[in-house]
Amino acid sequence: MEREQQIYERQGMEEYLKYQLEHESEPFSPGPAFSFVKALEAVNNRLRELYSQSEELFDVVLVTNNHAYVGLRLINTINHHRELHDTHYTGPLKGFLEALGKLQRKFFDKGLRMDCPIRTYLVTARSAASSGTRALKTLRSWGLEIDEALFLAGAPKGPMLEKIRPHIFFDDQMFHVEGAAELGTVACHVPYGVAQRAAKK
Template identity: 30%
Template sequence: MEDMVQVIVNTEVKQKDPTEAVTIAISARALFDMEEEHELFLMEGVEKYIDHQISNEDTPMKEGIILPFIRAVQMVNKRLLERNPEEKQLFEVILLSTHSAEGGVRIINSVNHYGLEISKFCFLHGNDPSKYLHSHEVKLFLSACESSVCNAQKKGIPAALMMQQHCLTANEQLKVAFDGDSVLFSDETDLVYREKGLDGVIQHEKDLENVPMGEGPFKIFAMILGEMKKKFSQEDDPICTYLVTARSGNDLGIRAIKTLREWGLKIDEAFFMAGAPKGPILSYIQPHIFFDDNAINISGARAVGTPAALVPTYCE
């Protein structure tokens, strides 16, 4: 079951300009912990699932992995509107549901229970949610369904797979952490590594030190966050961004830094881990979400309570 509902996070009663809105698409199984409901759907079928949802309409579902991220996104919207009541570049969050609306009341009630400013719900009755992403100009798609994430990637939408876990997240800012290669940057260096090994990568990076790397799938979202950050002073910035990469600083860090400089993308803090585990630094940062393409790094993040978003590189 991948229960996904179209949801738009509004700030106050202000309508966001669809041409400037930063649209994030999410699934209900990412927003709420619906693993028990999902198991019921798999084991006993859709009718039992719907009956369960209807009989529990007034029982809120448990908080899911990305709910704190959505709260932080709403906080940024509020801060942007406090700064400029006419602000157009605001977040929208769209949650698409492959189930019918019959069992959707519990999702709506749960959204209201958590105080999320949501006004639009769309139930797709088995249709692939990825086909609706371009029509909403989605800039980020977070789902608990692997096939939905892969289908979104094939359509050029930055997408990541979310799995439920216990999370520790900071609250004072929206904190977003990115891996480098195959996430912020293209997979160019990873491909060289597979073909020529570490020595080949070091020489490759040295030869192309002044040539910017290609764009990774999450460059667009990182750039949007960078644009939002420019609207605030450093002391009053509600957004904090991080680069947490396996690259070493001395051999592979210079090209990464020069690429960010060429893009005009300022990252608040950058960590060149030289292949060391990322979990310890993530446990200190406590981001609302961490994007990485390596399953080992995802496991390490999950182990320290970091909401980990797997960016799959295996989608064909």
Template identity: 30%
Template sequence: MDNQKLVVAVSSRALFNLDESHTIFETQGKEAFCRYQIEHENEILPPGFGFSLVKKFLDINKAFPGAPLVEIILLSQNSADTGLRIFNSINHYDLAISRAAFTSGVSPYEYIPAFGAHLFLSANGEDVRKALAAGYAAATIVSGAVANPSPQLRIAFDGDAVLFSDESERIYQQHGLAAFAANERNEAHKPLSDGPLKEFLSALHRIQTHFDQELSPIRTALVTARAAPAHERVVRTLRAWGIRIDEALFLGGMPKGAFLKAFGADIFFDDQKGHCDSAESHQIAAAHVPHGVTNQNRP
């Protein structure tokens, strides 16, 4: 079962709100930050942007009586010493997280493959860019939301440069919409190459196969700016991958936020900050995937 398990790595700042101590780190330096964390290690940290997502992931294990289907790993730039406050908070909230890497200020992304993580979710954009550049699935959580009361975990994805490669997006960026549409018609039967979050979606799909579709604890959606006829290549790509996606929204460039709200997304992954902002404006947690042509030469 272990090789079928979904493993998600989260940073301490994605899991908990560490804004206060992070400000001390940025303004007063590492020593002041360490002192602050040790002095306050018995104070429970408030939830961060990714907290409700992590909780829903862990709750999936309660719905399946066999071996755990999901594991959450902590990857933190804290030291083991200052990390005591983080684990005290994990215990307080009764989160089943036992594995961690504390790297004392060094980017922890190199531990992603060692833990077998399908996704690294962090509040540190630089760590995420390093992880993506090394070929690992990663996203920067940039906004939170009021927790969705539904017990079902609902995850929405953009298509190009997220689930799929940016090969078609490059044509759009360089040659315009007409050239993009013509290419997608001509290549409709040729599956798109894998994007950075394809294996994460595949791992979600494996969990779904353990449940009847109407009883699945996970529901997925593709929310893309594509429209007909460019939709066909996407449908055929997912079919070629053998992956079921529960809902597919082809919006033809419409803002995504209202549709994400209607879907009830717990989190939305997109390569464009503007779409993340649209999600945030509708109180949907958003994670930026700084991958592909639209993110080249951008900070």
């Protein structure tokens, strides 16, 4: 929505709304999270094949602070790309990882461990000798199995993420989020880590 945002900033709300109404039937172009949502839908499709009666699937919610008039264009875009289930998801990252692990195990239970479409990495700037083992044990206690764990011992995460090319990357430090984003990785800040607690003190 770069063009639309420019109209809003330069010409004001009324011209912005007029433009949206005039282009209501034109879908937005895919954004940076598009491939991630497609990947989630691919996982859901496989789960439906394996567990036709199960309702444990990924839910996707679109949250926007744009004017309500933009809503129809957003709905038209979703229908055009046929990529979103009209549902919602709430909860902290721990809840997300627990749910991810539960879905992951559904593939394992069918003997598809090596062909599981869910692949997770732990990429940490710490060393394995410090808190790396604790991190792995914590994730395992949440039911999530990590495919690969990389302990960078202080090295930047960006170059490694550029090689892995994840659909999405979570980190509790903006330094790593910004570094990943500069290299083209969709990155999300999770304000629940040690760095945030230290800053509040």
